[in-house]
Structure formats: C-alpha cells, structure tokens
Amino acid sequence: MQKIDRAWLDAHPLPDPGRGTDKDGRGRVVLVGGAEFVPGGLRLTGEAVLRAGAGKLQMATVAAVATALGVLLPEAAMIALPADKDGEIAVEGAQRLLDPVSQADTLIIGPGMSGSETTSQLVAQLLESPRADLTILLDAAAITCAGALQSTLVRHEGHIVMTPHHGEMASMTGLHIEEIRSSPVAAALNAARTCNAILVLKAADTIVATPDGCLLSYSSECIGLATGGSGDVLAGIIGGLMARGALPLQAAAWGVWTHGEAGKLLASQIAPLGFLARDLLEKIPSLLKSDADTRRLSR
Template sequence: MRVATSDEMRAIDREAIERVGVPSLCLMENAGRAVAEQAVRLLGGSVKGRRIAVVCGRGNNGGDGMVAARFLHNWGAEVLVFLAGREGDLREEPATHWRALKGMGVATREVSEEGETSEVEAALRACDLAIDALLGTGATGEIKGLYAKLVGAINLSPKVVAVDLPTGVHADTGGLMGPCVKADVTVTFGLPKVGHLVFPGAGMCGKVVVADISLPTRMLTDEGRLPLFFLTPREARKLLPERKPDAHKGDAGRVLVVAGSVGLTGAAAMSAESAYRVGAGLVTLALPESLNDPMEAKLTEVMTLPLPERGRAISPEAVDKVLKFAEGVDVVALGPGLSRMEGAAEAARELVARLERALVLDADGINALEGRAELLDRRRAPTVVTPHPGEMSRLTGASIEEIQRDRVGFARRFAKGHGCVVVLKGARTVVASPDGRTAINLTGDEGMASGGTGDVLTGAIAGLLAQGLPPFEASVLGVYLHGLAGELASKELTIYGALATDVLRLLPEALRWVEEERTPPRWPIEVGHPLL
C-alpha cells in the first residue's frame, strides 16, 4: 500500500478538488463522518448520552472535527466543541461547518488565550472521549503556547481519537514537535503518512484507520508519484519466489556466508541456517579454519569452507579462496560475527571491492567500511547493506540522533548516493532503493530486541536473493518475513522469552502465513478502501 508525505497528500487533495471536481466540503464531510464512526466504535457501538469533547484548530483539520461533532450530536452524544481561536479566524470550509454546529444547537466555546483553558481541562477530565482536531499533516513547527496547553488537556481524556495525525507528530518523519497527543485511534484520510508508521510518532497514534473519503483510487495507487509504501499481506504473497514442480537444489540458489570469529560463531550459524529456512537450495559457511570442526558438528545441512585466519578471525589471506569459491554461488552474505580485528576488516574491505556476485553486507562487514563508504560506489554487482543505526553512524559519520530523526530520508539519501539497497534496521525497518522506491516494514515487535535477530535477517535476505528475487524485493520480503517470525515467536514465548533462534525456527511458519495471506498478529493499520 502506498504511503504519502504531507506534500504528496496535499497535491492529491488539490488535484481531486481542482481537476476532478470533488468538492472540498464533500471531502471534509466524508472525513468527519469517518472520525465520528470510529468514536462510536471506540465507545462500544453507541454514543447516546456519552460525553464527547472535540478540540478544533482553525484549519481543515478543525473542520473535520466539527463535522464529526455534528454527527455525534445527531447520534445522541453530549458534545462540547472547543475552537482554538475565534470564529473570525476560520477558513472558509471550517467556518461553514462551525455555523452548522451552532445552527444545530451543539455547545461551542472559543479559546484564544492560554489562561482560558481551565474549562477545557475540566471538560476533558469529565468526558468519555476526546477528539483531537487541532493540527493535521501540515504542521511542522514546535507545539507551544495555547496549543501545548490544549494538547495537555486532550491527554486528560480516558479515550482519544486523533483526526488525520495526533497533534505534535511530524507527518513526514514521525518525530515529535514538543507536547504530543497520545491517541487510542488515529483516523487518516486517503493514505497513511510517514508519521503514522515511523517511531516515535507511530507510538502516539494507537490503531491507525485509513478512511476512504472518495479521493480517486487511481491517485492513491500511482506508484510513479508515490514511491513510498508498506507491504501488505496480499502484496507479500505476490513476492514469494516461484518454484517449479521439477526444481532441484541448484535451481533454488546457492549462498555463501562469510562470517564468524571466536566468540561470535552463533551469528555465523544463524545467518547460514536462515538462508536455508527461506528456501535457498545450497548454503556454505566460510569461517576461520580453527572454528570449522565445532561448526560442522553444530550445523547439519550447511556446508563449510575453512579459511586462513589470524587471531581466530579470517585474515586477508582468505580473500582469494573466498573469491574463487564465490564464482560458483549466486549471493554472498558478508559480516555477521566477523569481528572488528584489523585483519578481518581488511579482508572484508577487499571482498567488498572485488566480489562480482550479489552481496548482502551486515554487521562487521559494514563496520569494516567505517569512513570508507565510497567502496560501495565501485561495486558493479547488486549490493544490499543492512545497518542498524549504530552501524549506519559509523559508516557515514552522522550521529545516531541525526539518523533516527529522519529514518526514511536518511536511508533514501544513502541508497541513492551509493547505488545500493539500504535496510535501515530498527522498529519499523526502512528499505530504500537507489531508484527512490522505499518501504516501511510494519511487522516485528519489541520481543526482537535481543542479540542475533539481525543475523537471521541477513541470511533471509541472501536466501531470497539466491532464489531470483531482485535486491530490493528480496530485502522488502525478507524484512517482512523476519518481523512476522518475530511476532510469532513473541506470541509463543512472550516478548521477554523469545530468542533469535526462535525467530529462525519460525521463518517457515511465517512463510506459511504469507502463503495464506494472513494478517500478522500485531498489524497496526486498518484500511477502509477495498482496492488499496
């Protein structure tokens, strides 16, 4: 499903109004009714006699709230509407709906000074539900003054529905712009925005409901104008590699995993096994020769390639042996547990520069390029880099705070600048392609915050690449499956007890869920449009 930035959504709204001829009042009416319906749902199916406070800004977001208030009043709720400002400050469409509210006898109050918020706070404490209709996706500045006070008042309510986006969440980054409304449900219109999906903003939205307000479907599904998306269960099913009835192991792809060092053998083992668990036909683990015997005992299906070593990590002398073996494989995964010893780092840099096979670069393979990201620019074969924010910081010199402030933008810029697919790991992993296509992954949970889960992901992406998926698609599906396996592990073992090996074990079950187009257990979004 496509995801919009605030500018992209405004352009769609404007085209629908000016070129297609959908009246703006019609869009606002549909939006407000969708908000009202979610309020009813949150209150158990009826609002008769329930107290609802609606806090409106002066723009279109406020207008949506006014429409919702009118419907809720009509359905029997005791509604009180607060306007942040004076009636004379309203834009044309919200002013129309404000007059309608008053005409229907809905209780309204104007609040224009910070000192006038005591009644608002009292009403929000006493109500059954509040609707946040203060600011929408166009807000970019710090929340302060009157609006900060009103945000605090809204958060006093026992239940909150946010209109389009909780006030205080940046629509394009998911960052917080100061005090922020904490919603139970956020009703957005047409398409989800980045701020609904990326943390910390995603954590303020509650359940996200994407309402159909009659924007033309062709505009909402145009991949050319909307390069950002998230993978749905239906779309994930379409990405699964095909396998012919007469396929043999060579047809399912060959993976070479270059990984492991003393104390870090688990990373190597999990990466190699993960490639098998997503369907790769043949997997070989290249590792320091002194670790070969114990790994042969540990791994049954995975073949091994002992390499020259220094300090029980691979040495530069291993490079030629790896390059020769790699001539017979489809994909090389490089980095899990490789160590940060200089010999291993030197070997990793030389392999990045000389390998002529598709490469998935992770962990210490990325760390080896600290300050030398230009080595990626010289690669001719497809490359996928899978850093967490700390590794991305070392790779680029940017601070973790800078990376996390705009995860989507940072991943996109790096992918375009270095000609590789970027998998920026973390809650809501971002996958960016050099051509601008970008996916925000919605699977996974906090139970995956344990050592080794990233190694499982590396192998999964490599295994899908080996089966013929293009690098971007292999990365998007790999991240989706990995997160889904994590959710299944948490469901079975709790978020406290699930380990990386459980994620690895449940990859086949995640594949089954994808084959059956089942919705992941903790899917955070609900879409009202049947064709999106």
C-alpha cells in the same frame, strides 16, 4: 512511503522454483563471518538461509571453530580460513574464497565479525570484482567498512543489500546516531543513493530504501526482536531469498516482513520478551508460503 504488508507481498510474489528444480537451481550461498570467540551468529544466519529456501550453503569461518559449526549445522559445507592474532578471519582468507564465491549466486559477509582494519581489507578484496549474476548482503562489521568502499559498492550496480542498525549506520556514514534517529528516512535514502545499494535501516520502524528513491516501511511492534542474534537471522532470510532468485528489493522487503511476523508469532506463543533469535528460524518457511504456493500445492 509504502508499507510492507500482505498486499505488497502479494503484488511482488517470490520466484517459484518449480517442480524438478535441483539444489543448484534453488541457489548457492557463500556465507563469510564469525570469529574464534563469536562463532554462533553464523549458525543463525546459515540456518536462516536454508529456511528461506536456498539450495546450497557454504559457511566460511576461522579454522578453529569450523568443524564445530559444521556439526551444529550439518546441512552446510564448511570452509576453514586462517585467523589473525585477534581470532578474526585473516586477510589471506580472501584468496581461499575466490573459487567458492565464483560459483555462488549470493554472498553474505559480516555476521559474527568485528570491525577492524583486517576486516576492512577482507571485505574490500571480496567485493573487488563485481558480477552481474551475484547478489551480495553486507551485515554487521561488513557494513561499518562500507563508508570507505563507496566507489566499490557503486560498481555492483544495485546488487548489494546492507542491513545496518542505527549504530552501524552511524559508523558507516559518519553521522551522529542522534541524527539518524531523528531523520531515519533521509539517512537511509542518502546512504542508498551514495552506495547504489538497497539499504535496510533496522529499528522498531524499519525502513527499506533504494538508490532511485523508493521507500518501504515495516513496523514490528515486537520488543522481543531486540535480542542478540536477531539481525543475524534477518541477514540469512534476505540472503536466502536472493539466492532463490528474488530481486534485492523484493528479498529485503520479504525478509523484513518475515522476520517481524516471526517475532509477533513468538510473542503471542511464548511471551513478549524472552524468546531467542534461534526460535525465529522454524517460523520462516510457513511465513514465506504465499497464497500462490498454497494453491499450487493443493492441486
């Protein structure tokens, strides 16, 4: 198992947009999530997408909160969707998303959503038609639906990244959470192979597994990252990097490292506990700036 460290990152540099690249060239993201009673997580993911360097962002959420969320993140366009009786995105919203997704480079589904039959149907419809030029990130509630969608996930041919914590992994796989805690490597590898996807199993020691058996690891040693919204930020970083052109494994590794290093910086600057998930956001751009970027900008 390889460690995700500066040496690994230098050996796998992020794509350079180059001079003159426009917003479309830096990648278009459609982010689907949120609910009437959990609107804020989508803001964290959306801002992380842009902080990671993506050029365009459309956030799709229930109409009742879409305007307020658009004001909170004015850099993003909003897509207002119908809600079901529980305030979650209704299944009918999938039809409203067909055109935006057809023009996107990356689709992120799940932040701020609750697991339900409605969510399962929505996710299934959004994943129904694989595209070779579309990368997808499944987070939170979208992951818990994945266990019933394995045949669909496989058809995306490795273009999907999933970011479960141990509880979501248990829901997706049917394993007991203690089984996952005792054998996280085996659980991550098996899920990656079964779903033909990049699997990011989040914990203090995060594991990134690929369908062909590649394993990467990152130890954050930062208890402050165990806070509400932290995973929403990680999802946005990975999604934003994929939109920029990073391969799914590359984006996952860079995202995990950036998220963890941002936590370490905040722990030293503020305190080991008490910083907020939104505090991570401003740390993202400088951490993603590689030595190659520094040399290019200094010319």
